[in-house]
Amino acid sequence: MTWAEVLIPHIKALHLGFLALWIAGLFALPRMLARHDDDLVRGEYAVIRRATHYGYIWAITPAAVLAIASGGLLIFLREIFTVWLFAKLVLVAGLVAVHAWVGHTIVAVAESEGEHEPPGAMVPALITFGLVLAILTVVLAKPELEELSMPSWLMAPLGRHLPFDVPSR
Numbered sequence: 380m381t382w383a384e385v386l387i388p389h390i391k392a393l394h395l396g397f398l399a400l401w402i403a404g405l406f407a408l409p410r411m412l413a414r415h416d417d418d419l420v421r422g423e424y425a426v427i428r429r430a431t432h433y434g435y436i437w438a439i440t441p442a443a444v445l446a447i448a449s450g451g452l453l454i455f456l457r458e459i460f461t462v463w464l465f466a467k468l469v470l471v472a473g474l475v476a477v478h479a480w481v482g483h484t485i486v487a488v489a490e491s492e493g494e495h496e497p498p499g500a501m502v503p504a505l506i507t508f509g510l511v512l513a514i515l516t517v518v519l520a521k522p523e524l525e526e527l528s529m530p531s532w533l534m535a536p537l538g539r540h541l542p543f544d545v546p547s548r
């Protein structure tokens with residue numbers, strides 16, 4: 380057994396653990412922010428808002444970074460450079476966009492306390508659910524996407540130059 384084969388199950392377990400935390404956060408944070416009903420006094424909502432702020436900075440964002448880093452490491456350890464993996468990465472970019480949107484919402488709510496009505500939690504939850512379902516389908520079914528026809532301009536170098544001068548070394 381090579382050292383890479385010994386490492387792979389451990390890195391995969393870390394990958395899945397960090398993912399679980401990241402995705403749980405993407406569901407939980409918008410729900411916490413949406414707890415902005417009239418029965419809640421301002422001070423109580425501030426406690427929830429602060430928890431979303433620290434949760435995002437100290438738990439959910441580090442988990443996202445470590446999930447992506449461990450996934451990147453797995454690419455090289457498993458030597459996977461296949462079309463399904465690239466399809467998965469496009470979907471992961473969608474999750475990163477949801478992550479950035481959640482961060483933006485936390486800041487917007489904090490900077491306009493009492494004025495900013497936090498968005499509902501249903502839309503981000505549905506988008507996250509759709510993306511996670513699609514990623515899990517791709518990663519577990521590993522479909523043969525090699526025959527997918529790509530436009531010719533994506534398949535061959537076009538020999539174009541950058542529109543500005545670059546130093547020769």
Ligand code: HEM
Nearest residue numbers: 398446447450451453454457459471474511514515518519
């Ligand atoms: C940039 C982010 C990511 C990268 C680079 C990445 C990369 C990888 C790689 C290379 C593997 C090993 C596949 C194999 O052994 O056949 C893997 C496993 C896995 N990944 Fe990711 N991943 C990322 C994000 C995600 C996300 C967001 C999810 C779920 C929502 C996910 C779910 C899984 C699962 C379930 C496995 C285990 C699959 C198996 O063992 O057959 N990954 N990942």
